[in-house]
Structures are given as structure tokens and as C-alpha cells.
Amino acid sequence: MNWLSFLLAGVLVYVAVVAFLVGTAFRIYYWLKVPRSGIKLGIFPQTHGRRRFVQWIKDTFLFPQVLDVDRPMWLFVILLHIGGVAAFVGHLRLIQEFTPLANALGKEGMEQFSLISGGIVGIVLLVSVLYLIARRFKSPYRDISTPEDYFLLILVFMVLLLGNHLRFFGQVDVEAYRAYVHSLLTFSPEFPAELAESGTRWVLVTHVTFSNLLLIYLPFSKLVHYIGTYAVNLMRSEAR
Amino acid sequence: MNKAELKAVTGVLDKGMNRQLLYYLDVCTRCSICKDACHQYVSTGDVLFLPAYRAELIRRVYKKYFTRSGLFLPSLYEGREVDDRLLDELYRSTYACTGCRRCMYYCPFSIDTTWLLGVAKAMLIAAGRGAQILTELAGAAIAKGENIDLFKDIMLDLNKETEKELQSLVNDPTAAIPIEKEGADILYAALAGVHSILPPAVIFHKAGLNWTLSLFESSNYGYFLGDAEKGRIIAKRIVDEATRLKVKEVVISECGHAYRVMQYLYETWANEKLPFRVTAMVEIIARLIREGHVEIPSGKERKLVTYHDPCQVGRNAGFYDEPRYVLSQVASNLRELTPNREKNWCCGGGGGLVAQPEFDEFRIKTGERKAEQIKQTRAGLVVSPCENCRLQIAALNEKYDLDIKVTGLSDVVANQLIGRDIATSFEAGQAEEPESED
Ligand code: SF4
Ligand code: SF4
Numbered sequence: 107m108n109w110l111s112f113l114l115a116g117v118l119v120y121v122a123v124v125a126f127l128v129g130t131a132f133r134i135y136y137w138l139k140v141p142r143s144g145i146k147l148g149i150f151p152q153t154h155g156r157r158r159f160v161q162w163i164k165d166t167f168l169f170p171q172v173l174d175v176d177r178p179m180w181l182f183v184i185l186l187h188i189g190g191v192a193a194f195v196g197h198l199r200l201i202q203e204f205t206p207l208a209n210a211l212g213k214e215g216m217e218q219f220s221l222i223s224g225g226i227v228g229i230v231l232l233v234s235v236l237y238l239i240a241r242r243f244k245s246p247y248r249d250i251s252t253p254e255d256y257f258l259l260i261l262v263f264m265v266l267l268l269g270n271h272l273r274f275f276g277q278v279d280v281e282a283y284r285a286y287v288h289s290l291l292t293f294s295p296e297f298p299a300e301l302a303e304s305g306t307r308w309v310l311v312t313h314v315t316f317s318n319l320l321l322i323y324l325p326f327s328k329l330v331h332y333i334g335t336y337a338v339n340l341m342r343s344e345a346r
Numbered sequence: 347m348n349k350a351e352l353k354a355v356t357g358v359l360d361k362g363m364n365r366q367l368l369y370y371l372d373v374c375t376r377c378s379i380c381k382d383a384c385h386q387y388v389s390t391g392d393v394l395f396l397p398a399y400r401a402e403l404i405r406r407v408y409k410k411y412f413t414r415s416g417l418f419l420p421s422l423y424e425g426r427e428v429d430d431r432l433l434d435e436l437y438r439s440t441y442a443c444t445g446c447r448r449c450m451y452y453c454p455f456s457i458d459t460t461w462l463l464g465v466a467k468a469m470l471i472a473a474g475r476g477a478q479i480l481t482e483l484a485g486a487a488i489a490k491g492e493n494i495d496l497f498k499d500i501m502l503d504l505n506k507e508t509e510k511e512l513q514s515l516v517n518d519p520t521a522a523i524p525i526e527k528e529g530a531d532i533l534y535a536a537l538a539g540v541h542s543i544l545p546p547a548v549i550f551h552k553a554g555l556n557w558t559l560s561l562f563e564s565s566n567y568g569y570f571l572g573d574a575e576k577g578r579i580i581a582k583r584i585v586d587e588a589t590r591l592k593v594k595e596v597v598i599s600e601c602g603h604a605y606r607v608m609q610y611l612y613e614t615w616a617n618e619k620l621p622f623r624v625t626a627m628v629e630i631i632a633r634l635i636r637e638g639h640v641e642i643p644s645g646k647e648r649k650l651v652t653y654h655d656p657c658q659v660g661r662n663a664g665f666y667d668e669p670r671y672v673l674s675q676v677a678s679n680l681r682e683l684t685p686n687r688e689k690n691w692c693c694g695g696g697g698g699l700v701a702q703p704e705f706d707e708f709r710i711k712t713g714e715r716k717a718e719q720i721k722q723t724r725a726g727l728v729v730s731p732c733e734n735c736r737l738q739i740a741a742l743n744e745k746y747d748l749d750i751k752v753t754g755l756s757d758v759v760a761n762q763l764i765g766r767d768i769a770t771s772f773e774a775g776q777a778e779e780p781e782s783e784d
Contacts, residue, residue: 133372143364144614147458149450150664151688169454174689175382183377183454247378249393250402252424255376326415334373335455341366342456346610 107297111307115286115314116295122318129325130333137337148344158343165339178237186234192227193269196220200280200287217280221273228270235263258327261320268313276306286310347429351473355428356411358468359404367465370457371405374398380459383452385692386442386712397449400439401462403432404469433473440466440572441477442708444699445603446657446692467572476571479702483567484576491583494561501525501561508540511774512547515764521551526591527558532630533593533622535564535584535604537733542599544772545756549631552763553639558591560584564604565733569611570698578615581607588622595623597630600731600754602658602696609663628659628731628755632668635675640763647677647758647768652725654683654716654739655690656732669731669755676762683719691715693730695738710745713738717746727769731755 107116153161164170172180198204199220208216239259242251272278278301285298301307324332347355378398381387386395393399403426409416410425426432440463450458470476490497502525509523523543524530534550534557536542543559550557562583568576588596598605609624634640653673659665666687673680683690694713699705716739720728728750730736739752751769758768 137365137368137372140363140365140368143366145366145611147366147461149447149456149661149688151666152664165454165456171452172379172454175452176379179377179379246381246391246393246396246399247376250376250378250396250399252376252406253422257422328372328375331373331375331455334369338369338373338455338457341369341458342450 107295107302111297111311112295114318115297115311116290118318119290119295119314120293122321125322126324129322133325133330134333137334146344146346147341148346149342152343152345154345161343162336162340165342166335179241182234182237185230186238189227189231189234192223193231196224196227200284201291203284220280224273225270228266228273232263232266232270235259235266239263254327258320258323258329261316261323264316265313265320268309268316271309272306272313276309277304278306283310347473352428354472355469356407358472359408359412359465362465362468366458366461370401370462371408373455374401374405374457375455376402377454380449380453380457383449385446385448385694385715386444386708389712389714390708394435394439395442397453397459398457400443400466401457401459403436403439404462404466407432407469428469428473433470433475436466437470437475437477439463440470441480441697441702442699442705444657444692444694444696446696447661448657448689448692451661451688464572468574471571471573476573477698477702479704480567480571480698481573483701484571484573484580487563487565487567487580487583488576491562491579494583498561505559507774508543508547511540512544512551515544515760516548516551517764518551521547523547524558525561526587527556528591530556530558530591530593532557532595532597533560533584533588533591534558534597534599535560535562536599537565537601537604538563540774541757541772542601542733545754545760546597546599546627548760548763549634549640549756553634555634555639557597558593560587560596562587564599564601564608566604566607567698567701569603569607570701574611574615577607578612581612582616584608585612585616585620593622595625596620597625597627600627600733600756602656602663602732602734606658606662626659626663626665626731628665628669628672631672631756631759635672635759640759642675642759642762643765646675647762648679649677649727649769650679650681650723650725651677651727651729652681652683652720652723653686654693654720654728654730654735655687656730656735657690657692657696659731660690661688665731669729672755672759673729676758676768681723681725683723691719693735693738693742695734695741696732698734700734700737700741709738710741713742714746717742717748720748720750721746726750728752729755729758 211219241247242255282298282301286301289296297307376398378396380397384395384397406424406426407428409423410420410427416423416425443463445460447458447460450456505523505525512523513519513521532555534546566577566580568580598608605626613620635642653669693716694709699709728739731754736752742748743750753769757772761768761770
């Protein structure tokens with residue numbers, strides 16, 4: 107690894123993970139530190155007990171009421187979030203091969219499966235984020251948007267674009283990525299020879315760099331809704 | 347704006363900070379899904395009335411003055427200084443909001459825009475820009491509370507008249523409208539005007555309740571103004587009276603925000619527990635009918651009737667079934683508005699708008715959805731248990747040629763109980779010379 111790769115795809119990864127975790131904890135601490143108003147803000151009809159729990163999960167993950175007012179937005183937002191989780195799960199394969207699946211499909215089959223599923227997810231994510239970007243440029247969305255909104259969307263877009271590039275044009279075997287991830291996990295970041303010598307290396311470094319930036323900014327941006335949404339959607343059914 | 351003034355305004359955000367507010371400030375993604383939820387944005391297309399933008403004005407001030415990120419990089423968040431331009435925008439977007447919370451219903455994060463606007467109102471008040479008429483009305487209500495002895499005699503005289511009307515309506519010379527009756531079970535807080543006293547009086551009389559009429563009106567301009575302290579003092583007049591008379595239950599007239607204040611806000615504002623139960627008029631009518639205390643004569647009204655869910659009675663208090671149950675006892679032909687219940691459109695008159703002439707044109711314009719909805723039902727009678735809604739719908743009736751009558755839930759029930767057409771209005775002096783109905 108040259109020093110720049112070491113910095114961006116090595117050191118910065120650790121910084122990002124720590125910033126993300128500490129930032130998340132900090133945000134939660136900061137929220138809980140502020141006293142709650144005693145006024146209950148729930149709207150009706152209200153549910154209680156188990157039904158309230160189900161309602162809460164539904165409001166948080168599905169927000170079905172949005173279907174009434176903005177269907178395309180609902181669709182792309184849902185796709186973006188499901189895609190995000192799927193991509194995260196897919197990356198776990200770089201830590202540990204999904205052995206049962208790999209055994210069932212065989213080595214070739216697994217590669218094929220990963221190419222197709224990962225490819226679809228990558229495209230869906232890219233399309234969704236492009237939709238969000240295009241929407242921002244239209245009035246009235248533009249009038250209410252701040253540079254933060256564009257900045258975040260561009261970060262996500264870059265991560266996805268480069269990720270897709272690795273997926274579709276990368277010349278490197280999955281084993282090489284796995285070796286890199288393992289080197290990260292053992293705190294000795296290193297690119298295996300195959301990766302270090304290929305042109306793909308720079309795409310990977312940029313992909314990782316943008317991901318790091320996103321991760322660092324996440325808890326401090328409006329994307330803090332990844333933790334905030336649970337609290338606010340619970341307030342929706344808060345009874346007196 | 348000098349330094350001290352600026353501090354007073356931004357200080358509101360500091361002192362008034364609470365966890366709910368902080369969540370809302372942090373979590374909104376500016377997705378603007380709420381835009382089509384707001385009748386005001388939908389009918390004006392003006393971003394100033396887009397719910398998230400109203401909140402965004404406060405967020406930008408907050409970012410600028412209270413967050414490290416906003417301090418270092420104000421332009422990333424479009425952090426805004428508190429200046430005249432900002433206060434002008436804030437005034438228009440904040441006092442225009444009817445507090446219907448339809449935006450909260452549709453927001454994927456359930457963000458309560460009105461909670462953020464509560465802070466905006468406090469900031470405006472700190473800047474000396476609280477809505478003037480609301481300030482005056484709140485002041486008058488407080489003055490009445492402080493000088494009740496001056497008002498009492500006139501009120502008792504007026505009540506004698508109203509009592510006579512009641513007696514003639516129910517055809518019973520012993521029918522009474524008690525005032526300051528200690529040991530009554532129920533204290534009824536009406537609005538100013540006999541139209542808000544007579545129908546409940548008829549129902550309570552028929553049900554044989556042990557009740558008494560409050561000296562104070564239930565409406566609360568301190569709440570609309572956004573001044574919690576004034577709101578508290580105004581509501582406290584009724585709380586004190588109820589405590590003094592040792593009633594078990596306070597019934598709030600058909601007035602959405604008054605119920606919200608008493609049921610959901612007062613205890614926190616005053617930091618005390620209410621020693622009585624708070625009931626909405628729609629609730630008690632349903633209860634009295636269900637429990638058989640009043641018997642609705644058979645022979646239901648056949649005319650096409652529609653029901654408008656007032657935001658403060660439906661979405662913000664949960665009375666969806668009670669009024670429908672009551673109506674089903676009185677009229678056989680109820681046609682719902684589309685959408686209705688928690689998705690119902692705001693009439694456009696809430697939030698104290700009907701009291702502020704500066705919003706007259708605006709509220710008629712932004713009531714177009716409601717007018718359209720009503721027209722679609724082809725109903726000739728609109729029932730709605732909220733004074734603000736009724737005033738607004740009556741205004742819409744004129745401007746949009748709806749050819750309807752608007753009335754309250756207790757009105758239709760009281761009319762039915764005394765054998766009149768359910769759409770007859772209760773006005774002073776009308777008992778002697780009954781209005782002919784078509
Ligand atoms: S729908 Fe909710 S999160 Fe989206 S802009 Fe409106 S208030 Fe913000
Ligand atoms: S509470 Fe009602 S009027 Fe106010 S912003 Fe929300 S939808 Fe619009």
C-alpha cells in the first residue's frame with residue numbers, strides 16, 4: 107500500500123467507524139440530556155400495548171400514509187433503504203463467505219449469484235438516489251433544500267457509482283477484496299498483490315474514501331434519522 | 347435589531363428547548379412529503395406555507411446560533427440571522443398555520459410542525475411581534491378573569507333571559523340554567539353567545555343532569571397567540587371555578603382548541619393535576635344517549651347530512667365514532683366527506699384565523715379543498731362540533747355558493763329533542779317567534 111491508500115483506505119476507515127459510533131452515542135446522549143415537555147403530542151386514532159408496538163414498527167419502516175400523497179417518492183425511498191441494507195449484507199461476504207449458500211451454489215454459482223443480486227441492488231440504489239437528486243432540483247423541493255441535502259446526496263451517489271464500477275468493471279477477484287477486508291480487521295491494512303497492481307485499486311480507494319466521509323458525517327447530518335426515527339414515530343402514538 | 351433584542355428572541359430557542367423539539371429539529375430530512383398534506387400549501391403553492399419550510403425557518407435560526415456545525419459552516423445549512431426579513435416570513439408562515447396537524451399525519455417521521463411553530467410564536471412575541479388582535483382578545487379574557495365581580499351582575503341578568511328562552515323551548519317553567527351552583531356534577535364551559543348555551547342546556551335539562559354554567563368562555567386566545575402563560579391564566583379561570591364549585595367534570599363546549607387546551611396542555615402549563623375530568627361536548631352527548639339519559643324521539647331526519655371532523659376533535663382528540671354515533675341517532679342519511687376522519691382536510695379556519703381579519707382572504711382561498719369536499723356530498727346540512735369550523739364553513743358557503751346550512755352537534759340533538767327541524771338555529775329572542783323552516 108502506498109501512503110495515500112494507507113491513509114484513505116486504512117487509517118480513515120478506523121476514524122470513520124469510531125466517528126460513527128461515538129457520534130451516534132453522542133447524539134443519543136445529547137437528546138436524552140434535554141428535558142422532555144410533559145405535553146403529549148400523539149395524534150389519533152391511538153393504539154395501545156401490542157398494537158401500539160406494531161403501529162410503531164409500521165410507521166417507522168413502512169410509513170404507509172405516504173402512499174396517499176407521494177407514491178413515487180414512497181417507492182424510491184423504500185427501495186433506497188432496502189437496497190442500503192441489502193448492500194450492507196452483501197458486503198459482509200467480504201468478511202466471511204456465506205458458506206451454506208456457497209456450498210449449495212458451488213463456487214461458480216456463488217459468483218454468479220453475487221454478480222446478479224449485487225448488480226441489481228447497485229443499479230436500484232443508483233436509480234433511487236438519482237431520483238432523489240432530480241427531485242431536489244425541482245420547485246418547491248429546491249426552495250426548501252439546503253447545501254447539506256445536495257452534499258449528502260452527492261456523497262451517496264459517489265459511493266454507489268464507484269461501488270457499481272467495482273462490481274461491473276473491476277478486474278479483481280473477490281478473494282483479493284476479502285484479503286483487504288481481513289487486513290483491516292486485523293489492524294494491518296494492506297492490499298494483496300493482485301489488487302495493488304491493478305488499476306481497480308484507485309476506484310476502490312475512492313469508493314472507500316467516500317464511504318468513510320459519509321459514515322463520519324452521518325450522525326451529525328440530517329441523516330441522523332437512522333436513529334431519530336424510532337423516537338419521533340413513537341411520539342406519534344403517545345397518549346395522555 | 348440591537349443585541350439585547352436579538353438575545354431575547356434567540357433566547358426563546360434556548361430556554362424553550364425540549365426533547366421533542368430537538369428531535370424535530372434534527373430529524374426532518376426536508377423530503378417535503380408533507381407539502382400535499384397542508385391545505386394552505388396546496389391552494390397557494392407558496393413555499394412559505396409548506397409545513398417543512400415553516401419549520402425550516404426556525405431550524406435555520408437554530409443552526410446558526412446554537413449548533414457547532416452551523417457556527418462553522420452556516421452556509422451548509424443556510425443558517426439564518428434573526429432580522430426583520432426573517433421575522434416577517436416567520437410571522438406570515440406561523441400565524442397562518444391552523445394547527446390542524448395534517449402534515450404530522452403524513453410525515454414519515456411524524457413531525458409535528460405545530461410544535462415547532464409554537465416556538466416560532468414565542469420568538470415573535472419576544473420580538474414584540476405577537477399577533478395583535480389575538481393579544482388584545484387574550485388580554486380581554488384575562489381582564490375578565492381579574493374583574494369578574496364587575497361582569498357578574500350583567501351576566502346573571504343575561505342568563506335570566508336565556509333561561510326564559512330555555513323554558514319556552516322545553517316547555518317547562520322550572521327549567522334552569524344554574525350559575526355558580528356549588529356541588530353540581532358538571533361545569534359547562536360555553537362560548538360567548540346563547541347559541542352555545544341553549545342547545546346543551548336543552549340536552550342537560552332533558553337528561554336531568556346536575557350541572558352549572560361557567561362564568562367564563564372556553565375559548566382561549568392565549569393558545570392561538572402562542573403565549574403559554576396567557577393561555578394558562580385564561581384556562582385557569584375555569585379550573586378555579588370548577589375547583590371552587592367542587593364539580594366532578596368540566597364539559598367543554600363544541601370548540602376544538604378549548605378542549606385541547608384543557609385536556610392536553612393545561613396540566614403541563616400549570617404544573618398541576620386537574621381535580622376533575624375533562625369531557626368534550628361530543629363525548630357527553632354520545633354518553634347520555636348511549637346510557638339512555640336522553641331519548642331521541644323516533645322519526646329520523648331524512649335530509650342528506652354530512653359531518654366535518656374538526657381537526658382538534660378528530661385527529662387531535664380522537665372523537666371519530668362519538669359524533670357519528672350521535673348523528674346516526676338523529677339522521678338517517680349521513681354522507682361522509684372524502685377523505686374523512688384522520689385524513690380529513692382542515693376547514694381552513696382553525697388556529698384563530700377566523701378572528702384575524704388580516705387572514706380573511708387567505709382563509710377563504712385556502713378553504714377551497716373543504717368547499718370542494720362539501721360540494722361533492724351534495725348535502726344540504728353540514729354538522730361540525732367546532733365553532734371555528736362552523737364560522738369558516740359558513741364563510742365558504744357564501745364565497746363558493748355551496749347552498750348549505752352549518753350547525754353543531756348539540757344543536758341537531760337539541761332540536762330533535764324539542765321536536766324542531768334539526769337545522770333550526772338557536773338564537774337569542776327566537777323562542778317567542780319561531781323561525782319558519784322549509
Ligand atoms: S414530511 Fe416530515 S421529514 Fe419530510 S419535509 Fe415534511 S416535516 Fe420534514
Ligand atoms: S398544521 Fe395544518 S396548516 Fe399547519 S402546516 Fe401543518 S398542515 Fe399546514
